[in-house]
Amino acid sequence: MELTRTFDTPDGAVRWDRLGEGPPVVLLHGTPFSSFVWRNVARALAGTHEVFVWDLLGYGASEKRDGQDVSLAAQGRIFAGLLEHWRLDSPAVVAHDFGGAVALRALLLHGARHGRLALVDAVAQGTWGTPFFRLVRENAPVFHQLPPHLHGALVREYVSSASAVGLLPDVRDRLVEPWLGATGQAAFYRQVAQADERYTREIEDRYGSLALPVLVCWGEQDEWLPIEHGERLVARIPGSRLHRVAGAGHLVQEDAPAQLTAALLPFLSGH
DSSP: OOOOEEEEETTEEEEEEEEOOSSEEEEEOOTTOOGGGGHHHHHHHTTTSEEEEEOOTTSTTSOOOTTOOOSHHHHHHHHHHHHHHHTOSSOEEEEETHHHHHHHHHHHHSOOOOSEEEEESOOOSSSOSOHHHHHHHHTHHHHHTSOHHHHHHHHHHHHHTTOSSOOOHHHHHHHHGGGOHHHHHHHHHHHHHTOOTHHHHHHHTTGGGOOSOEEEEEETTOSSSOHHHHHHHHHHSTTOEEEEETTOOSOHHHHOHHHHHHHHHHHHTTO
16 A cells, blocks of 8 residues: 655654545554555555555654654644544544554544444553563663664564564565664654553543444453453443453454455444
8 A cells, every 4th residue: 555645743754545436434454564554455445435544754764764743642733633634524544553542642632533433452541552662762762773673673673563463574574674773773663662551541431422333442462452352342322242262463454354344334334
């Protein structure tokens, strides 16, 4: 999936694209990923929907530069602006990992309107991030100084650990590539350093007020955010339900794209 369109923000250019025709659905990725993780699901959904994909600011093909605000606060504002730019009033939204908090902040704090919301292994509550992620967040300036070959090896291992079945080498390399080189390495530690849990704490108490259809999908073998996170999230959102994806880790889109699409299609169609 190549992103051919640009949305300019004060902190840099965001890359996006769309495919298919039909009711709109927007896909959000998490960290440290990009819209590439949605390629299989996006193509499947494009048979019946107009699918919008984008790379968060500072991620993937979007602009990376020193001094950027790539926090959840910034990404939520950007997403609300993108929806306005796309002239989408109440699209369906499917959000993974960190993208879950982005979608929820846009909805609860920035006036965005989602017709329905699917949260996939979503960052949304409590303490989040693996022990390794928290270690890097607390020592980002130190990790930033790693020699490039050690940094590349670290990111490859970290990304690989999100899958329960193992990533194909070319898929792993595509996910890691945006974080390599001087610009990519700086961007990787910048986004980790700005991953502040206060941005989810600001909205957690509002989940009980959500009044739209919500589906929570979770990989049963997720070691980054164990499925208990999904169970607690469903308990906080009225009328939501949990769909468990057997055999899948945190990257459900890679581990079980067919099963995830099969769960999303009827939900997006209102069934």
